[in-house]
Amino acid sequence: MALTVLSLQELIREDFLTCKICYDLYTVPKILPCLHSYCQHCLEPIVRDGVLQCPECRLQTDVPGGASSLKTNFFINSLLELFQIKHNRDLACTVCSDAQKILTATARCLDCKDFLCQSCTQGHCCSRLTLHHKVVKLEEFLAGEHDAEMRLLQEQCCQDHQQEALRFFCDTCSTPICRDCRMLDHFQHKVVSMANAVQRERPSVEQLIDSLAGTIKCITEQEKAVEETIDKLTTSGENIKEKITKYVDDVISYLLAQKEAILGELSAFLTQQMEGCRMVKDELQSQRDKAVSTREFSQRVLYVGKDYEILHLEGMIRNRIQELQTYIPQKLESQIPELSIAWDQPEILSKAALFSLVFPREQLEGDMETVFEPDSEASASPSEESEEDPDSSLESEEDFCPHSEESTPDTPAKNPSCSKRSKRLKHACTFEVNQCFSLGKPNITGIAVLPDAGGILLLDQENDEIKQYSAGGCFQQSIPLPDEGGVFCGISLCGDVLACSSDSFLFFLTLEGKFLHKLLLRGSESSYAITSYEDSYVAVSEGTLCSISLYSPSGHCVGRVEPTDYHGGKFLFIAVNAWEEFIVSDFIKKQIVIIEKSGLILNVLKTSNSLLTKPFSICVDASNNIFVVDQLKVIKYSPDGVTGEIVLSNQSHLKRPRVLAVDEDGRLVLVQEDGYVHIYCF
Structure with missing residues (x-):
């Protein structure tokens, strides 16, 4: 400058x-x-x-x-x-x-x-x-x-x-002096001429003045950075406003469309039912009129008619009365409608925040070691995908001890503690989901582990097929999914039967992909997460119903788990341990719920009393330990959820973990949203 x-x-x-x-x-x-x-x-x-x-x-x-x-x-x-x-x-x-x-x-x-x-x-x-x-x-x-x-x-x-003019400078006193001052008060001091003093000091002053150029440049750059931040804030604010407005407009349009659709359906149903009721009513009125007329005529004949008249008409009266008495009214097959509202939960409207602001920089500072490389928020449903270039660098968490809060009587596991030093995970192998025979880029939304180290099954939603890999990551075969026009998102192995969820249906297949059964699921969710308990049943997480339905491999409903006094959430991923305790992640309440088969809630892990922020995919190992994908990390909890530790966490933020499972050998299988699969052993 x-x-x-x-x-x-x-x-x-x-x-x-x-x-x-x-x-x-x-x-x-x-x-x-x-x-x-x-x-x-x-x-x-x-x-x-x-x-x-x-x-x-x-x-x-x-x-x-x-x-x-x-x-x-x-x-x-x-x-x-x-x-x-x-x-x-x-x-x-x-x-x-x-x-x-x-x-x-x-x-x-x-x-x-x-x-x-x-x-x-x-x-x-x-x-x-x-x-x-x-x-x-x-x-x-x-x-x-x-x-x-x-x-x-x-x-x-x-x-x-x-x-007297000031023509001298006293170095001893650092002050200008005149001739008289020099001869009197400053006679013993070191004195130089004013010109020499200025000539001596001028270079250092000029250097100081020149140094201000760098300071001014630095301040100018900082001012420019602040202006850029203001521009970014303004742009981001306008974008968020626009998105919120568009989202609300879309929701209003959707609700109005739903209103018109259900009112039209209700009107058509009522018209049909009313017409049937009127027909039955008209027939009953006609039959009643016939009975009244027969009774009046018969009474007149009986009380007024002569003997031979009574005997002459007795047979006809008897036949007519018997005919009327044997009349069977038409069965009224009417249905009284009741209204079921998917969002009919006061907690959703009064407590759960529909919109929230996230700050990636703050999130970055919260993670301590390198593992995942995600780039976006965890999706709301198992089927959502994000496309990024694959670039993975995964390591384990060694020294992590997060802060824990004090427990209260209403939550038995209020204070999940952390180990001083977590057990080290060793990276075994990494492989990319095969794309050679696929029409589109794979989008893995479900994972299942074959018994006896048989390998891994990955549900590729994009290509409507299941890809089978060996325990070492070698591609073995593709299993086609039924061509039903739906979107498959969940997979689970129940004995030798393969269960897959698609929209609001549950399919049962053989391991070769042969169709066995198809069931309609409860609720109106766009996707359902599933898991299996040994070879006994498939458990289906039922979203906003906050319940779990159990189906046998033969295609029959064998039970239902409804947590006591639990409302306003949305069950997402689900796992079941050896004690038949169900572990589900609640997407709306951002917590994990551990439930007995009877419906008794054993523990609730919330963001306020655990390591959780936004729980996503869940699985359990042979020791009933719970593994949770939580945004950019994997958390391991004890079976009761009392203690927890971060076993994998992120620093680079490039790819996000999606689904996970633990095989019979205790190896952790983790699928990223970019299609890369990482296998770890303890």
Whole structure:
């Protein structure tokens, strides 16, 4: 940055020589440590308890002696002298003018500092004493053509010796002195000429001034960075506003469409049912009229008719009455509708936040070691995917001991503790999901482990197939999924039967992909997570119903698990341990629930009392330990959820873990959203 140098003429201006407090020319200008100058009489009222605060930059200065103790700005004083002389337009000759006779000056002697009239100018130039003085025209002087020469001839007089100029500098006292001062008070001190002192100090002052260029550049860059941050904040804020508005508009449109659809369905249903009811009612009224008419006629014949008339009509009356009595009314097959609302949970509308702000930088600071390389938030359903370039670098967590809170009586496992040093995970192998025979980029949403080290099954949602790999990661075969037009998202192995969830249906297949059964699931979820308990049943997590249904491999519902007094959540991923305890992740409440088969809730792991932030995929090992994918890390909990530790965590934030499983050998199988599979052993 180039240094801007002002000319002397630019400095001798009224705006530069005006006090910023009184807006008048300086009177006894005092300079503050911040280099701002003000009139002494302007500063005196703002001195508070010996402290003076600069009106411009707010720098505080201690002034025990008041404003008068501050240094006088002689630089401003000397410029003021020039300014005032040049702006006095009624200048008289200072040599011959007196009270009786005033002659207008026409020239100025720079050496004598006298204004001269025409006669005095001629005499001044002819006198032997002033022959060599520089006399200039008054017009040139007032125009500023000789300001530089005037500045050179200006001298500051000593305050102690008014007639002596300050021409020396005392190094001992660091102060300018005059000739008399040098011979008296400063006789024993180290004294140099003023010119030599200035010549000595000028390089260091120039160096300091030059160093300000770097400071100014740094501040300018920081200012630019702040402006860029402001622009980013503004852009991000507008984008978030736009997204929220669009989301709410879409939700309103969706709700209105749902309203119109259900009202239309209700109207059609009521019309059909009403028509059936009216037909049955009309028939019953007709039959009643027939019975009333028969009774009235028969009574008249019986009480009024003659004997032979009664006997003559008795057979007909008997037949008619028997016919009426044997009438079987048409069965009314009517259904009384009831309304089921998927979001009919007060907690969802009153407590659960629909929108939230996330701060990736804060999230980055919260993780301690390298493992995953995700790049986006965990999805709300098992089937959501994110596309990024594969680049994985996974390691295990060794020294991690997160803060734990104190437990309370209402939550038995309120304080999951952490181990001082977690058990080290060793990376066994990594492989990429095969794409050679796929139509699209694989999107893995489900995982199952084959028994007896038989390998791994991965559900590829994008290509509607199941890919089988060996325990070492070698591709073995692809198992086709039924062509039902749905979106498959969950997979589980129940004995020798393969269960897959697609939309609101549960399919049972052989390990070769042969279709066995198809069941309609409860609720109205777009996807269902499933797991299996040995070869007994498949457990289906039922979303906002907050329940679990159990289905046998033969395709029959064999039970239902409904947690006691649990509402307002959304069950997502599910696992079951050897004790038939179900572990589910609640997407809305952001917690993990451990439930007995009877429906009794054994423990709830919340974000406020555990290591959790946003739990996602879940599995259990042979020792019933619980493994949870939580945003950018994997947490291992004890079977009861009381203790927990982070066994894998992230630092690079490039790829996010998606689903996981533990095989019979205790190896952890982890699938990232970019299609890479990592296998770890303890």
